[in-house]
Amino acid sequence: MLDTEELAGQAAASARTAEEARTLDPDVVKLLLHAGFARHFVPRAHGGTEGTFAELTDAVARVGAACPATAWCASLAANLGRMAAYLPADGQREVWEQGPDALVAGSLSPFGKAVPAAGGHILSGRWPYVSAVAYADWLLLCATLPDGAAPRVFAVPRSAVDVVETWDSAGMRATGSHTVVVADLSVPARRSFARADLLTGTPVAAGAACHTVPLEASNGLSFAAPLLGATDGALGHWTAYAQVKARSAVLNPKAPGPSREALAGVLAHAAGETDAARLLLERCARVADLGADVSPQEIRRNLRDTALAVRMLASAVNRLVANGGTTGFSEDRPLQRYWRDVNASVTHIALQFDAAALAYAEGLLWTTQTSSPQAAR
Numbered sequence: 001m002l003d004t005e006e007l008a009g010q011a012a013a014s015a016r017t018a019e020e021a022r023t024l025d026p027d028v029v030k031l032l033l034h035a036g037f038a039r040h041f042v043p044r045a046h047g048g049t050e051g052t053f054a055e056l057t058d059a060v061a062r063v064g065a066a067c068p069a070t071a072w073c074a075s076l077a078a079n080l081g082r083m084a085a086y087l088p089a090d091g092q093r094e095v096w097e098q099g100p101d102a103l104v105a106g107s108l109s110p111f112g113k114a115v116p117a118a119g120g121h122i123l124s125g126r127w128p129y130v131s132a133v134a135y136a137d138w139l140l141l142c143a144t145l146p147d148g149a150a151p152r153v154f155a156v157p158r159s160a161v162d163v164v165e166t167w168d169s170a171g172m173r174a175t176g177s178h179t180v181v182v183a184d185l186s187v188p189a190r191r192s193f194a195r196a197d198l199l200t201g202t203p204v205a206a207g208a209a210c211h212t213v214p215l216e217a218s219n220g221l222s223f224a225a226p227l228l229g230a231t232d233g234a235l236g237h238w239t240a241y242a243q244v245k246a247r248s249a250v251l252n253p254k255a256p257g258p259s260r261e262a263l264a265g266v267l268a269h270a271a272g273e274t275d276a277a278r279l280l281l282e283r284c285a286r287v288a289d290l291g292a293d294v295s296p297q298e299i300r301r302n303l304r305d306t307a308l309a310v311r312m313l314a315s316a317v318n319r320l321v322a323n324g325g326t327t328g329f330s331e332d333r334p335l336q337r338y339w340r341d342v343n344a345s346v347t348h349i350a351l352q353f354d355a356a357a358l359a360y361a362e363g364l365l366w367t368t369q370t371s372s373p374q375a376a377r
Contacts (some may be wrong), residue, residue: 002040002059007031011067015337018069022167023176028070029135037074039100041082041210046096050208053218053288057225057281064229065236068341069174071226073132079222080104082210083140086198087155089205090190095138095155105133106140108195110151112182114143120188123154131177133163139180142195153198155191156182171344201292209291217299218288220306223348224281231274231313234338238320242267258323266323273316277309300360307356310346317342
């Protein structure tokens with residue numbers, strides 16, 4: 001079980017200072033590991049949990065209600081640990097030699113280049129937006145190979161790379177998503193795997209359901225679950241504000257400010273959007289937990305549902321902030337932080353609705369043999 005109570009409390013208490021530092025508080029990271037996020041998908045052979053997406057989604061959302069940036073890092077710690085299970089057996093043993101709580105960070109974007117060499121590859125490149133890199137033990141970095149060979153993912157120790165502090169986003173400031181730089185690093189064959197294996201859910205040395213699910217069935221949850229928590233947090237803070245306004249409206253109906261009817265409408269709409277998004281994400285998690293048994297249409301539906309859910313969550317948060325008064329934008333009020341964190345995060349490439357809609361329509365509006373909807377006419 002993922003124990004989130006102490007983590008959420010400490011994350012909430014340190015959220016503002018973590019934003020200013022643009023990195024999580026060290027004590028929060030210790031609690032994140034203690035809660036079991038890094039080990040959640042680690043193979044049992046290495047002391048891990050081989051847990052479920054359903055439990056992870058719920059736990060990440062609970063942390064996100066306290067601090068979205070902490071939830072983001074917790075979610076990625078779990079999911080990057082899952083990806084490390086795609087390494088060959090010897091590579092897995094090396095990553096988890098010191099135990100299953102090794103923090104794995106990284107990027108699947110093929111920003112690097114790898115050249116085959118004796119016993120492995122020589123890796124170079126720059127990978128931006130690597131969250132929690134300051135606390136990582138290992139990094140998974142994707143690179144292209146010469147002559148059009150398929151991209152591979154490489155596991156490298158954090159101590160073997162340079163980190164350039166480039167993270168200056170207005171939202172998710174505390175994630176510390178800086179740039180990783182590697183120059184001519186030798187990576188042995190035991191510490192790499194084909195990115196295609198991750199996409200298809202075919203690891204060479206792991207067999208649990210959490211390892212054999214194709215990436216597209218689960219990847220959106222990695223980024224949507226923290227936003228569900230953020231919206232829960234925003235709704236809680238807005239409700240406390242609205243309760244004061246509602247009492248004022250009852251005591252003095254002629255005083256300036258929102259009416260009870262207006263407040264009720266905002267609450268019902270935002271809470272309804274949040275609940276609808278939660279139901280979609282809970283179903284996505286159940287589908288991801290099918291592992292290799294997930295169907296192509298269920299994968300496409302998960303892509304649709306995660307993208308649609310985050311649209312609803314952004315709508316809910318924006319509605320709350322638009323009706324949260326001038327004080328909602330004060331730096332000492334969490335509401336504006338939730339708003340920034342959600343709106344920054346929905347720009348992530350894994351959460352784009354148009355791409356998800358095209359994938360979902362595949363096979364329903366046109367066949368895989370046609371290159372576009374127009375070609376099917």
